Structures are given as structure tokens and as C-alpha cells.
Amino acid sequence: MSDYPVHKVVIVGAGFGGLSAAKELAGAPVEITIIDCQNHHLFQPLLYQVATSALTSAEIAVPIRSVLRNQANATILMDKVVGVDHAAQTVQTKAGRAIGYDTLILATGAQHSYFGNDAWAAHAPGLKTLGDAFNIRRNILSSFERAELLADDLSAIEALQTFVVIGGGPTGVELAGAIAELAQSLARDFRNIDATKTRIILVEGGPAVLPSFHNDLSARAALDLARLGVELRLSTMVTEISDGQVTTDKGVIHAKTVVWAAGVQASPAASWLGVPAGRAGHVEVDDTLRPRGFENVYVIGDTALRVSDGKPLPGIAPVAKQMGIFVGRRIAAQARGRAASGGFRYKDAGALATIGRNSAVAEIFGLHLKGFIGWLLWGIAHVYFLIGFKNRLFVMLSWMWSYLTWQKGVRLIIRHPPG
Amino acid sequence: MSDYPVHKVVIVGAGFGGLSAAKELAGAPVEITIIDCQNHHLFQPLLYQVATSALTSAEIAVPIRSVLRNQANATILMDKVVGVDHAAQTVQTKAGRAIGYDTLILATGAQHSYFGNDAWAAHAPGLKTLGDAFNIRRNILSSFERAELLADDLSAIEALQTFVVIGGGPTGVELAGAIAELAQSLARDFRNIDATKTRIILVEGGPAVLPSFHNDLSARAALDLARLGVELRLSTMVTEISDGQVTTDKGVIHAKTVVWAAGVQASPAASWLGVPAGRAGHVEVDDTLRPRGFENVYVIGDTALRVSDGKPLPGIAPVAKQMGIFVGRRIAAQARGRAASGGFRYKDAGALATIGRNSAVAEIFGLHLKGFIGWLLWGIAHVYFLIGFKNRLFVMLSWMWSYLTWQKGVRLIIRHPPG
Numbered sequence: 001m002s003d004y005p006v007h008k009v010v011i012v013g014a015g016f017g018g019l020s021a022a023k024e025l026a027g028a029p030v031e032i033t034i035i036d037c038q039n040h041h042l043f044q045p046l047l048y049q050v051a052t053s054a055l056t057s058a059e060i061a062v063p064i065r066s067v068l069r070n071q072a073n074a075t076i077l078m079d080k081v082v083g084v085d086h087a088a089q090t091v092q093t094k095a096g097r098a099i100g101y102d103t104l105i106l107a108t109g110a111q112h113s114y115f116g117n118d119a120w121a122a123h124a125p126g127l128k129t130l131g132d133a134f135n136i137r138r139n140i141l142s143s144f145e146r147a148e149l150l151a152d153d154l155s156a157i158e159a160l161q162t163f164v165v166i167g168g169g170p171t172g173v174e175l176a177g178a179i180a181e182l183a184q185s186l187a188r189d190f191r192n193i194d195a196t197k198t199r200i201i202l203v204e205g206g207p208a209v210l211p212s213f214h215n216d217l218s219a220r221a222a223l224d225l226a227r228l229g230v231e232l233r234l235s236t237m238v239t240e241i242s243d244g245q246v247t248t249d250k251g252v253i254h255a256k257t258v259v260w261a262a263g264v265q266a267s268p269a270a271s272w273l274g275v276p277a278g279r280a281g282h283v284e285v286d287d288t289l290r291p292r293g294f295e296n297v298y299v300i301g302d303t304a305l306r307v308s309d310g311k312p313l314p315g316i317a318p319v320a321k322q323m324g325i326f327v328g329r330r331i332a333a334q335a336r337g338r339a340a341s342g343g344f345r346y347k348d349a350g351a352l353a354t355i356g357r358n359s360a361v362a363e364i365f366g367l368h369l370k371g372f373i374g375w376l377l378w379g380i381a382h383v384y385f386l387i388g389f390k391n392r393l394f395v396m397l398s399w400m401w402s403y404l405t406w407q408k409g410v411r412l413i414i415r416h417p418p419g
Numbered sequence: 420m421s422d423y424p425v426h427k428v429v430i431v432g433a434g435f436g437g438l439s440a441a442k443e444l445a446g447a448p449v450e451i452t453i454i455d456c457q458n459h460h461l462f463q464p465l466l467y468q469v470a471t472s473a474l475t476s477a478e479i480a481v482p483i484r485s486v487l488r489n490q491a492n493a494t495i496l497m498d499k500v501v502g503v504d505h506a507a508q509t510v511q512t513k514a515g516r517a518i519g520y521d522t523l524i525l526a527t528g529a530q531h532s533y534f535g536n537d538a539w540a541a542h543a544p545g546l547k548t549l550g551d552a553f554n555i556r557r558n559i560l561s562s563f564e565r566a567e568l569l570a571d572d573l574s575a576i577e578a579l580q581t582f583v584v585i586g587g588g589p590t591g592v593e594l595a596g597a598i599a600e601l602a603q604s605l606a607r608d609f610r611n612i613d614a615t616k617t618r619i620i621l622v623e624g625g626p627a628v629l630p631s632f633h634n635d636l637s638a639r640a641a642l643d644l645a646r647l648g649v650e651l652r653l654s655t656m657v658t659e660i661s662d663g664q665v666t667t668d669k670g671v672i673h674a675k676t677v678v679w680a681a682g683v684q685a686s687p688a689a690s691w692l693g694v695p696a697g698r699a700g701h702v703e704v705d706d707t708l709r710p711r712g713f714e715n716v717y718v719i720g721d722t723a724l725r726v727s728d729g730k731p732l733p734g735i736a737p738v739a740k741q742m743g744i745f746v747g748r749r750i751a752a753q754a755r756g757r758a759a760s761g762g763f764r765y766k767d768a769g770a771l772a773t774i775g776r777n778s779a780v781a782e783i784f785g786l787h788l789k790g791f792i793g794w795l796l797w798g799i800a801h802v803y804f805l806i807g808f809k810n811r812l813f814v815m816l817s818w819m820w821s822y823l824t825w826q827k828g829v830r831l832i833i834r835h836p837p838g
Contacts, residue, residue: 078564078568411459
């Protein structure tokens with residue numbers, strides 16, 4: 001038994017970054033406290049499939065406690081962090097606790113950003129949490145149900161059967177494709193409306209979808225979306241969103257269901273630390289993933305702005321994971337009295353986005369893959385990276401079932417009692 | 420083509436009764452409109468497993484449209500019935516429609532009843548819908564999370580780790596057993612609290628649990644519950660429920676999570692028809708399942724009071740199903756110009772209730788089964804009666820996974836944005 005107090009590591013956020021750091025610290029002579037306002041780790045890359053009835057919430061989420069059950073040095077608190085008192089070396093929580101740290105890892109992710117138009121949130125919800133996914137799923141499915149009820153009011157039916165997705169990045173493309181497939185799968189479900197006449201409009205401010213991909217893949221994604229019936233509105237800026245209406249610089253779209261996939265903003269970590277925030281609220285970090293002037297505070301994942309080779313690293317799962325592993329290893333080495341190794345370097349394995357059945361684009365180790373091969377790779381990669389054997393098995397089975405039956409299985413409208 | 424208008428059948432409610440009637444009318448020369456305020460048929464006998472993290476909502480619910488996709492004579496409207504104008508032969512809906520019928524089937528089920536103490540609902544939610552199940556699941560899981568946060572406040576932790584289930588019928592027994600198993604499965608998940616020290620208290624007004632079962636089975640269920648650590652408070656009447664406190668005629672219980680499984684009340688069908696309601700709001704029906712004085716209105720399932728051999732038929736799925744089939748066949752025969760056959764007779768195959776792993780009681784064709792054999796039969800029967808191959812497969816796999824790992828997979832606290 002040592003007389004010295006054990007080194008206390010507080011990790012805020014159990015997303016890809018925070019969880020990777022925690023796992024890397026298994027067995028290290030540290031006491032870890034992981035604080036998250038959710039009780040589950042969420043596999044966000046597949047969240048759009050919950051929003052579009054293809055997967056259930058339990059298939060892509062796993063209790064944080066399950067993941068770390070056997071890691072004796074990890075305590076999990078379901079609580080919301082509201083501030084950091086760096087002078088006192090404590091984290092303040094909503095439940096009123098002050099949790100002391102020797103080392104702090106902020107891995108708090110990002111939220112939607114409406115670029116200052118917060119009133120749009122009510123009409124165009126974003127997709128970050130399971131609650132968001134349920135909300136969007138309910139909006140989409142209820143639109144079809146309301147249209148079926150109306151029967152006569154053609155302009156109202158048209159607005160109910162028009163879905164607008166704002167933002168042409170991976171989330172927007174995947175959502176638009178999945179809504180199109182959902183509508184097709186409903187072809188024989190309604191008697192008064194024609195579900196196949198559903199319009200899906202993807203609005204993107206720039207000149208191409210998937211702007212982070214190479215031109216050929218971005219063009220192929222646009223082609224595959226068009227084949228699914230998705231209408232692309234490129235170089236189109238949204239100027240106003242109200243109930244049932246999206247106004248752009250190119251005209252007005254009447255639509256009852258609008259989904260926001262256009263912008264994200266980092267968590268308030270910058271204000272907690274009292275450091276200047278980047279354009280989207282990010283905290284700039286050095287090559288050890290610490291903000292300037294902080295010896296024992298790390299900021300990782302979507303909250304961090306790490307400029308590498310003149311470009312900021314993207315806010316995607318592999319970056320967050322690698323950052324978590326880097327920081328975890330660094331703290332473990334220090335706790336064992338070893339020297340910390342060099343700086344963080346992102347190993348870019350590529351990027352993937354799916355458009356629909358048999359259709360995805362992938363840049364992987366320099367290769368450009370499309371169509372069925374890209375889609376297969378996309379599916380394998382996503383199943384592989386899911387946490388938990390049960391999730392892998394069930395997601396695979398759900399996908400196989402959907403593939404064979406052309407049906408989306410989770411078309412449930414669940415109303416929640418208040419509270 | 421006939422010049423006569425097609426016979427219009429309106430079915431209110433797509434539970435076991437309404438759905439069975441609709442399926443029985445497939446191919447009959449009638450036009451069916453099914454109205455339900457949910458978009459899914461729910462397999463209610465397994466709802467408690469969603470409330471206790473064993474199954475996902477999609478495993479026990481299936482969109483009504485999926486079930487009747489290929490039945491061309493059926494139209495489904497997701498809408499809420501607010502009244503019946505029998506003089507005009509129409510059903511009034513919340514969306515403002517008046518839907519005409521030649522024959523009306525009311526299969527609107529039951530809701531919780533707090534015996535006039537509606538204020539208890541806020542502190543002791545009941546379990547009838549998927550929304551209810553999510554609500555209870557969130558309450559249960561959040562109690563453990565809050566207890567883990569408190570660390571020092573022992574009496575608060577005790578109240579958070581005390582769960583009260585009110586009502587010793589099948590739902591109450593199954594809920595209490597499932598909460599006990601959930602708590603055991605969490606043994607290694609917490610660091611500050613001991614999840615195995617969770618108290619589950621089952622309060623029943625009568626002298627035995629499962630009063631509708633034979634004495635030996637009811638006694639065995641009590642024994643199996645006690646083995647799981649459930650405390651039975653029999654012959655105990657609840658007199659008051661407030662936040663964190665259940666008052667009974669035998670004393671006060673401090674508990675933050677209380678679930679109501681004590682009473683149900685039929686839907687307002689009696690008031691829609693302007694007929695006198697039975698004790699729990701039921702509509703009394705004759706052996707053709709029609710209320711006295713109504714030629715073309717049927718009331719079936721939990722809404723109906725059908726006295727047979729001097730005893731009212733119980734509000735369970737097999738009764739509702741058989742009633743639905745009876746009414747569907749009768750209407751089909753009449754629509755084809757054939758004489759309707761005799762009166763409704765319930766074929767009682769028995770009853771089942773599970774207490775936990777390897778433990779259930781069953782009365783089946785006069786046999787009394789207990790323990791592992793009863794449990795196996797319970798599982799097979801419930802998988803068999805699920806609607807949809809995917810549900811059967813996934814429920815079976817989920818159960819197998821839980822059985823092998825001793826874990827409950829769906830421990831997700833999902834907060835929903837308002838709206």
C-alpha cells in the first residue's frame with residue numbers, strides 16, 4: 001500500500017474519445033471518474049438509421065457501465081458538467097458535486113449549431129442523441145400518417161410528403177438516402193396516399209455533396225442520391241425556417257418535416273477553461289492535445305481543434321478514438337513514472353458514407369470505392385466498430401432482414417408521457 | 420361490379436381483438452377501416468420486459484400497416500376516436516373526421532385505474548403503452564444512477580434503491596421479478612452503491628399473489644418471488660401515494676420508484692354508446708358480443724364484460740383474440756349472405772405468468788406446471804404468439820443472450836426533447 005494518494009483522472013464525456021481514453025487507462029495506477037449526462041455510449045455514425053426506422057436504439061447504444069464493468073479503477077457518474085474550477089482542480093456538476101482531478105480530459109463532443117438562428121431548432125431538429133433520433137423518426141412517420149388522414153387537401157398532403165434535409169455532409173446524405181428508401185418501403189402500406197411520391201430535398205450551401213470527399217466520389221454520391229429520387233439543391237443557402245416552410249435564396253419549399261444536418265458547434269469546454277474558442281466553439285490544442293497554458297488538461301474529439309499539416313482534423317469518430325488512446329497512453333505512462341512519448345499524429349484510414357441499398361462511397365487507404373463494393377465495406381466497417389457482440393450480431397441480422405424483405409422494421413411512433 | 424355500396428366495417432383499436440377481427444375479414448366483401456391512436460400493434464404480455472430493459476420496443480411492437488399490408492380491403496387511420504354518433508352511424512375522431520359504418524367493432528382496451536385517486540398517477544405510473552414502458556424503464560435506471568451519485572446520504576440512497584410494485588396480478592408479479600433480476604444483473608456495474616441490496620416490495624390487497632391462478636401455483640409464485648428477494652406485502656391496502664412515499668394500512672414505505680399494476684378500467688366505449696358501464700367501465704355484451712339494443716355494434720376484448728357460466732371472462736389476450744375472430748367470422752358470413760352461427764364461447768387454454776429466470780407458473784389444459792418446465796412453456800408460448808417472424812427471431816435471440824450472459828441488454832435512459 002502506498003501512502004501517496006492515487007492520481008485522479010476525470011474524463012468528461014463517454015463518446016469515442018472519452019471511452020477510448022478510459023479503456024487505455026485500464027490497469028494503470030490511477031482512479032478514473034467518467035462523467036456523462038447520458039448513461040450510454042452511442043455509436044453516432046449509425047444514429048441516422050434509428051431516425052429512419054432501420055435500427056433500434058439498443059442496437060447502437062450500450063450502457064457505459066457495461067463497457068467498463070470489469071475495469072475496477074473506473075467510476076461512472078451520470079451527471080452533467082456545468083463548469084471547471086481549474087484553480088481548485090475540480091469539475092462542477094449539475095447535481096451540485098465538485099469532483100477533484102489531478103488530470104482532466106474534456107471529451108464533450110459537439111451539438112447542432114443553427115448559426116445564431118436558434119429559433120430554427122423547433123422546426124428543424126438535429127441529430128445528436130437517441131432522443132433526437134426518436135424525435136425525427138416520430139416526425140417522419142407521423143407525416144405519412146397525417147397525410148393518409150387528410151385524403152382531400154392536396155397541398156397539405158404535398159407538404160406532409162415533402163422532407164427537407166439541410167446539409168450535404170455525410171449525415172445529411174445518409175439521412176436523405178435513408179428517408180428515400182423508407183418511403184419506397186412504404187409503397188403498399190397506405191391506401192389514400194402514394195408513399196412513393198414522397199419528395200426528399202437535400203439542401204447544401206456548397207457546390208457539391210460530401211465536400212470532404214474527392215470529386216469523383218462526391219459526384220457518384222450525387223448520382224446515387226438522384227437515382228433514389230432525392231432532389232439536390234446545391235449552392236443554396238437557407239435564410240429562414242418556419243413551421244412547414246423552408247426559405248432559401250433560390251425560393252421557398254413547403255415541407256412539414258425538416259431535419260438539420262448543416263452545422264455543429266463544440267461543447268462549452270472553452271468557456272469552462274476560460275480560453276478563447278475557435279469559430280465553432282472549439283478549443284485549440286497543441287500536439288499533446290492540451291490547450292495552451294494547461295499542464296494537466298486535455299481536450300479531445302469534436303471539442304478539440306487540432307491543426308495538422310495546415311488543416312484542422314475532422315470531427316469524426318476515428319480522430320476522437322485515436323486522440324483518446326493517445327491521451328490515455330500518455331497519462332498511463334506518466335502515472336507509471338515513464339516519460340510520455342512524442343506528439344499526436346492522426347493516422348487517416350479514410351472516410352465512408354452510404355447513400356442507400358448497395359450504394360456507398362469510400363476512400364480507404366487511398367483507394368476510391370463506390371457502389372456495391374463500397375457499400376459492403378461500409379457495412380463491414382460499421383459492424384466491426386460497434387461495441388459489444390450483441391450489438392454486432394443484432395445490427396447484422398437487422399440489416400440482413402431489411403435487405404431481404406425491403407422493409408424497415410422499427411417504424412414505431414412512440415409518444416412519451418411528460419416527465 | 421355491384422351497384423350496391425360495399426358494407427362498411429369500422430374497427431376501433433388494433434389490439435388483439437381488433438386486429439384478429441380485421442384479419443378474419445380478409446377477403447370478405449366488406450370495406451374495413453381500422454382506427455387506432457397508435458401506429459403499432461403491441462404485444463402487451465411482454466411489455467414489462469421493455470420496462471425492465473430485457474427487450475426493445477421494436478421486438479414486441481409491429482406497425483399495424485405492416486400486419487395488414489396485403490389486405491386490400493383494410494384502410495388504417497392513425498387517429499383518436501372521441502365519440503360515436505349511432506343515430507348518424509358515424510365515428511367521430513380527434514382529427515375532426517366522421518367515419519361512417521354499417522357495422523362497428525369497439526376494441527379499445529383498457530387503461531390504468533387509480534380507483535378515483537388520479538393524483539397517484541404522477542408518482543406511480545402504470546404500464547399500458549410503449550411510452551409507459553420507457554417511462555418506467557427511465558425511472559428504474561435513473562434511481563440507480565442517482566443513488567450512485569449521492570454516495571453519503573444513506574436514507575436517500577435507500578429510498579432510491581427501494582422499488583414498490585402495487586398489484587399482485589400477473590403484471591405486478593412479472594414486473595417485481597424482472598426488477599429483482601435487473602438489480603442482480605447490475606451487481607458489478609456500480610462502485611459507490613451495492614445494487615444487490617435493492618429492495619423490491621410487492622403490495623397486494625388480497626391474501627395471495629396471482630389470485631386468478633390455483634392455490635398451489637399462487638403459493639409457488641410467492642415462494643419464487645421470495646427466493647428472488649422480493650418482499651411480499653399481502654392483504655395490504657394502499658391509502659396514499661406521494662413523491663417518494665407509499666402509505667398503506669400496514670405502514671409507510673419510502674421509495675422513489677413506484678409502479679402501478681393494481682387496476683384497470685375499460686375505455687370510454689360505454690359513454691360513446693350511451694349505455695350503462697360496469698364496475699370498471701365495461702360494456703356488458705350478450706353471447707353475440709353486442710350490447711343490448713345494438714344490432715350492428717360489437718364490443719370486444721378488455722372493453723367488454725361478457726359473463727359466461729356466471730363469471731366474467733378475464734381481460735387477457737386469448738379472450739380478446741377469440742372474440743375478434745368470432746365477430747370477424749360473423750360479419751364475414753353476413754356480408755356473404757350466410758346465416759351467422761351460434762353464440763360466443765371462450766375456449767380456455769389456461770394461463771401463464773413468469774417470475775424470473777427458470778421460474779414460471781402455468782395452468783394449461785388442466786395441467787399445473789412450475790419452475791423450469793413452466794418457464795420453458797411460457798417462453799415458447801410467448802414467442803409463438805408474437806406477430807412477425809423478425810420479432811420472434813429477435814426476442815428469442817435476446818432471451819438467449821440474456822440467459823447466457825446474465826445481462827439485460829436494453830439499459831438505456833433516453834431523454835426525449837419536448838414535442
